[in-house]
Amino acid sequence: SQTIHQWPATLVQPVGSPLSLECTVEGTSNPNLYWYRQAAGRGLQLLFYSVGIGQISSEVPQNLSASRPQDRQFILSSKKLLLSDSGFYLCAWRWGQNNSPLHFGNGTRLTVT
Amino acid sequence: AQKITQTQPGMFVQEKEAVTLDCTYDTSDPSYGLFWYKQPSSGEMIFLIYQGSYDQQNATEGRYSLNFQKARKSANLVISASQLGDSAMYFCAMRTLRNNNDMRFGAGTRLTVKP
Numbered sequence: 001s002q003t004i005h006q007w008p009a010t011l012v013q014p015v016g017s018p019l020s021l022e023c024t025v026e027g028t029s030n031p032n033l034y035w036y037r038q039a040a041g042r043g044l045q046l047l048f049y050s051v052g053i054g055q056i057s058s059e060v061p062q063n064l065s066a067s068r069p070q071d072r073q074f075i076l077s078s079k080k081l082l083l084s085d086s087g088f089y090l091c092a093w094r095w096g097q098n099n100s101p102l103h104f105g106n107g108t109r110l111t112v113t
Numbered sequence: 114a115q116k117i118t119q120t121q122p123g124m125f126v127q128e129k130e131a132v133t134l135d136c137t138y139d140t141s142d143p144s145y146g147l148f149w150y151k152q153p154s155s156g157e158m159i160f161l162i163y164q165g166s167y168d169q170q171n172a173t174e175g176r177y178s179l180n181f182q183k184a185r186k187s188a189n190l191v192i193s194a195s196q197l198g199d200s201a202m203y204f205c206a207m208r209t210l211r212n213n214n215d216m217r218f219g220a221g222t223r224l225t226v227k228p
Contacts, residue, residue: 032214034214034216041221042220042221043117043204043218043219043220043221044158044204044206044218046215046216046217049214049215051214057214059215088156090158092158098144098146098165098208098210098213099146099163099165101148101160101163102148102158102160102216103160104150104157104158104159105157106155106156106157107156107157107158109156
């Protein structure tokens, strides 16, 4: 069976510090990978997605970036965090079929102080 | 443009009763999929049920069923025999064939099951 791991679970970082959130998927190959952000009490906003190694698509302009160095690894980064980057970050994967649902990790709660 | 609307910020239901959570959507793409997710207070997003735009029958998964009314562009989630563990946020989401890497989510409905 497939599992998705996301860490850390919580993170408190000062403004201007760098960020690295990691996500890995086990039990499948060549998954589509996604980073979402959820503001408090809100729905999810798609940040990045990847359909293959080294292929990254950005959905919203921001000071975040994503990378996919390996087939089942997806990393969300920032060189300098802003207060507005606080939120709940969720990594997800799915197969390529149209009816394939997203399967989410447990999320990272990021607080920028 | 794709849009998902959940008009009920919060809903209450008595344990063992059924509840309907509303979802309407808007898209010009004739091929799309509708998804419902549950988010407990712990934060993980749990996939519940899927309905394809060309599916002739309403989807069902255990106590979850989807009341799909294509002409009205609605995809309401029905939870039967509510349990205390059903208390959570529920999100409706849509993905079109044209933008099949962009799943759009509604703002969510917080369901509280009363004992």
